[in-house]
Amino acid sequence: MKLLSRSRRAVARLPIRPRRMNFRFQGFEQSRYWFDNDPVLTHFMNVLSVTFPDGERFFVDAVRAFRDQVDDPQRQKDISGFIGQEAMHSLEHKAFNDLVAGHGGGYDALVNEALGVARRLLAGAREHLSAERQLAATAGLEHITAILADTILKRADMVEKMDPSVRPLWVWHAIEETEHKAVAFDLYQDVSGDYWQRQRAFFYGTAYLTVFSAYFTWRFLKEDGLHRRPLTLAKGLWKMFGYSFGHKGVVTQAIPAWFQYLRPGFHPWQDDNSHLLEQWRATLPEPAVSEAA
Numbered sequence: 001m002k003l004l005s006r007s008r009r010a011v012a013r014l015p016i017r018p019r020r021m022n023f024r025f026q027g028f029e030q031s032r033y034w035f036d037n038d039p040v041l042t043h044f045m046n047v048l049s050v051t052f053p054d055g056e057r058f059f060v061d062a063v064r065a066f067r068d069q070v071d072d073p074q075r076q077k078d079i080s081g082f083i084g085q086e087a088m089h090s091l092e093h094k095a096f097n098d099l100v101a102g103h104g105g106g107y108d109a110l111v112n113e114a115l116g117v118a119r120r121l122l123a124g125a126r127e128h129l130s131a132e133r134q135l136a137a138t139a140g141l142e143h144i145t146a147i148l149a150d151t152i153l154k155r156a157d158m159v160e161k162m163d164p165s166v167r168p169l170w171v172w173h174a175i176e177e178t179e180h181k182a183v184a185f186d187l188y189q190d191v192s193g194d195y196w197q198r199q200r201a202f203f204y205g206t207a208y209l210t211v212f213s214a215y216f217t218w219r220f221l222k223e224d225g226l227h228r229r230p231l232t233l234a235k236g237l238w239k240m241f242g243y244s245f246g247h248k249g250v251v252t253q254a255i256p257a258w259f260q261y262l263r264p265g266f267h268p269w270q271d272d273n274s275h276l277l278e279q280w281r282a283t284l285p286e287p288a289v290s291e292a293a
Helices: 039-064 073-101 108-128 131-154 156-160 167-179 183-191 195-223 230-241 252-260 274-281
Strands: none
Touching: 039 073, 039 108, 039 131, 039 183, 039 195, 039 230, 073 108, 073 167, 073 183, 108 131, 108 195, 131 156, 131 167, 131 183, 131 195, 131 252, 131 274, 156 167, 167 274
């Protein structure tokens, strides 16, 4: 059965082109705390990166399960672009995670433990959730990555605080998450559109990601002997959740957009941030390989 598109898109589709960047991360070994020289922020982002290789593969499989039901050639092209971009994200973040694991010689076992937990969680989702619910979970988690990407793209001051060795990775990922931010959502709306199923998947996904990120960020801090340093923890948590002089924390900035997903009439492109993409693309190095799906 072919699906008729029920989604209402707020803007014209953007080109969704996979780009293999093959980042070199030159100088990373000198940047233990690469985000604002802050261990809390750095390890929070490191832990997010750990979730990406297997998480992106889960997203790809969830979308691929329904792509043969899509009749629109442009939608097929969008799905191909989504799959290609997510595959590139898995590869680049695996390379980054390998560097984190070897950083200072102390994180290898912890990174492998976190990867193992992420894989088991995703294996459980594959086993116990229907294909439709896996797609609902993908749409919800894609919204979370999209609003974190939006935070990066809107906050040049925040990006400047990332070490130059890793900054292009996070900017590139934010650009591509923005380009394809509606693909899984649109497909879910076509497949089902069940509002309550979408919200349940969103809440569960948020809960799992929050607990996973908090626990392993704390484990990284413990590995560094920083988990009992109140001033270090307070400073980092303020940068994540605080608000001062008009500047919100990394997480605080994304909270209003998180709530937007709860609206019955929500669509990702109702927040049209496409105007940010070109200026950030200009900051990226030339990709080692560039291909259009």
